[in-house]
Amino acid sequence: MKGESVLHREWFAPMADGVRFAGGQLAPDEVRCVSYGQFFRPPGRLLGPGLPPLTAADVGEGLDTELLGLWWAEAARVDDQVIPPDARALLRTPGAVQAALRALSGSRFFAGLALRAMVFDLHQVRRYLTEPDLRARIQRQLAQAVDEDTRVIVAHSLGTVVAYEALCANPDWPVRALVTMGSPLGISHVVFHRLRPAPTPTGDGGPPRGHWPGAVRQWTNIADGGDVVALVKDLRPLFGADVQGFLIHNGAKAHDVAPYLTAPQTGAAIHAGLVA
16 A cells, blocks of 8 residues: 555656656656555554455455456466466356466466455455445545646556546646556446446447546557556547557566556657646
8 A cells, every 4th residue: 555655756767767768857846646545455453464365255246256357368368378267157156266366376467466466456446436435535535636737647557547537527627638557447347337427328339438538638548468457458449539549568567557657658648748
């Protein structure tokens, strides 16, 4: 559970490098980080690690298992070392949930991630999308960091959902550019159809269309080809042709924020938003 100071220390250096690669400069006081992990932190207890002792039994039916199944299928698609799931029996039994977690723990993407951390990540996505009070608290946390000088919002993973919804809810913000990295925004039913505001039907029988994020002029979405969380790499069919998308390669840690931030495409998007 990292606070703003820790996040700033971890984000600023690679972000500054990415902007420098794009021909710009970034000072530490130009970056403000937003932390919401504390809202997911379980109550304290005597002794023990920071995360609760979660197991396969804590993976609930519904959104938890849907997202776990999608992760498993995508991990098998991008990593030939992962045994693909059997769609006929996908996550319909406790044994299938255990098999999914076991398969993911052996994948390149989730290598080194403890089982309880995977389950905790599932719970964060599910809780944000299904608990209105928690959603509102996290939205307020972001809103407190935005002022009249804020021009660019850079978001990663679940943070891209938070940033997108906040921008939609605040079209008066002076933010000119949104940069999303490793985003799950395009995952149908699990995330996309639960967004606020809800996507609207197009009227031609096609998939619904997500709203444009507020007054943003430039939206850049960046995804690693092997990033299991960024299941849908191209957001244009869902949010419109104005989304500028890039497919990059982050190396062994496909979802890590540092290689996303140092990518020239990320730096160029941030720099363009600052100087526009």
